[in-house]
Amino acid sequence: MLLNQSVLIILLQVSLCLGYGMSVLENRFLTCVDLSLQCDHGVLKVYGVKYRTNEKSTDESPKPCSDTEAFNTLSERCDGKGQCQVTTPSSVCDLCNPAQLNQPYLEVTYGCLESKHVTTCDGAGMVHLECDDGLVFVQKAVYGRTDSQTCSQGRPQGQLTNTQCSQEGTLTRWSQRCDGKRMCEVNMKVNHVSDPCYGTYKYLDVTYICVPARVSITCSDSTSSLDCGKGVIKVFHANFGRRDGTTCSAGRHELSDQNCLQPKVLEVVKKWCEGKSRCTVGHDPTFGDPCYGTYKYLEVSYRCLGGY
Structure with missing residues (x-):
């Protein structure tokens, strides 16, 4: 007999060594x-979500939502937090909706990762994010001022009073620059942004985690294979463009734009590879040209789930 909706039963909680000396993989079945x-x-990092049903359910029984929708919902709600509720009564992925004829439950694969924190005062120059093991994934990023103590030494009070100052799009900007890298260095003096609150002394506050994952680099006009053997591929990040001056640079001079980003590539690569044991990746016309005249490459961050 499997699960009953009136009782929460954790069928399995298995810790599997990830091989990176960082974390363990938890596998929980929840009602x-x-x-x-x-x-x-x-903090939490969700790696995979699947719907399961008890033995009385049929293939025709409706599911609250697809596995992909459930994964996206859980990732958005839980990643980077110490604790979270998997679903809410108003969620499109509501397991407890009485309209559902079957008795679904979630199989959630997640890890607990150390959260790292970097604060850089305005004018300090270089911002440095690094993972000894795994890859950088930014969880929070604020440029502005949200308290009166941070980066306050030697500053007049008038520059510290506005604690409601935050540059829009900071998290997206830093995620695009740094996600999937083992080390990310950005010169704030060179890569400056607009001033969200003139007269206030500002700082950059970044929280990130180091996710155990692999990196595939494919130079333009080439292809690469992602192979997980008996496991399946989980894609975390993908970009077609250029984020440094050394990757795919041999014999090339068109390297000046190192902030060349194409965020829509992630969804394309997920369609190619997500849930498969192996796939082929490379430049595709649907990527477009995010920086004309710059020699580009495709980078994909992924991990293999299962098959350990």
């Missing part, structure tokens, strides 16, 4: 009584 995930140490 609607207590849909919560928690890390006693570190």
Whole structure:
């Protein structure tokens, strides 16, 4: 007998070594009584979500939403937090909706990762994010001022009073620059942004985690294979463009634009590879040209789930 919706039963909680000396992979089966995930140490990173049903359900029984929708919902709600509720009564992925004829439950694969924090005062220059193991993934980023103490030494009070100052799009900007890199260095003096609050002394505050993952680099006009053997591919990040001056640079001089980003590539690569044991990646016309005249490459960050 599998799960009953009136009782929360954790069927399995297995810790599997990831091989990176960082974290363990937790695998939990949850029903609607207590849909919560928690890390006693570190923060959550969701790797996979699947719907399951008990033995009385049929193939025709409706699911609240697809596995992909459930994964996107959980990632948005839980990643980077110490604890979260998996679904809410108003969610499109509501497991406890009485209109559902079957008794679904979620199989959630997640890890607890150490959260790192970097604060850089305005004018300090270089911002440095680094992972000894794994890849950088930015969870929070604020440029402006949200308190009166941070970066306050030697500053007049008038430059510290506005604590409601935040540059729009900072998280997206830093995620695009740094996600999927082992080390990310950005010169704030060179890559400056507009001033969200003139007269206030500002700072950059970034929180990130180091995700155990692999990186595939494919120079333009080439292809690469992602192979997970008996496991399946989970794609975390993809970009077609250029984010440094060394990758795919041999014999090339068109390297000046190192902030060349094409965010829509992630969804394309997911369609090619997500859930498969192997796939081929490379430049595709649908990527467009995010920086004309710059020699580009495709970078994909992924990990293999299952098949350990």
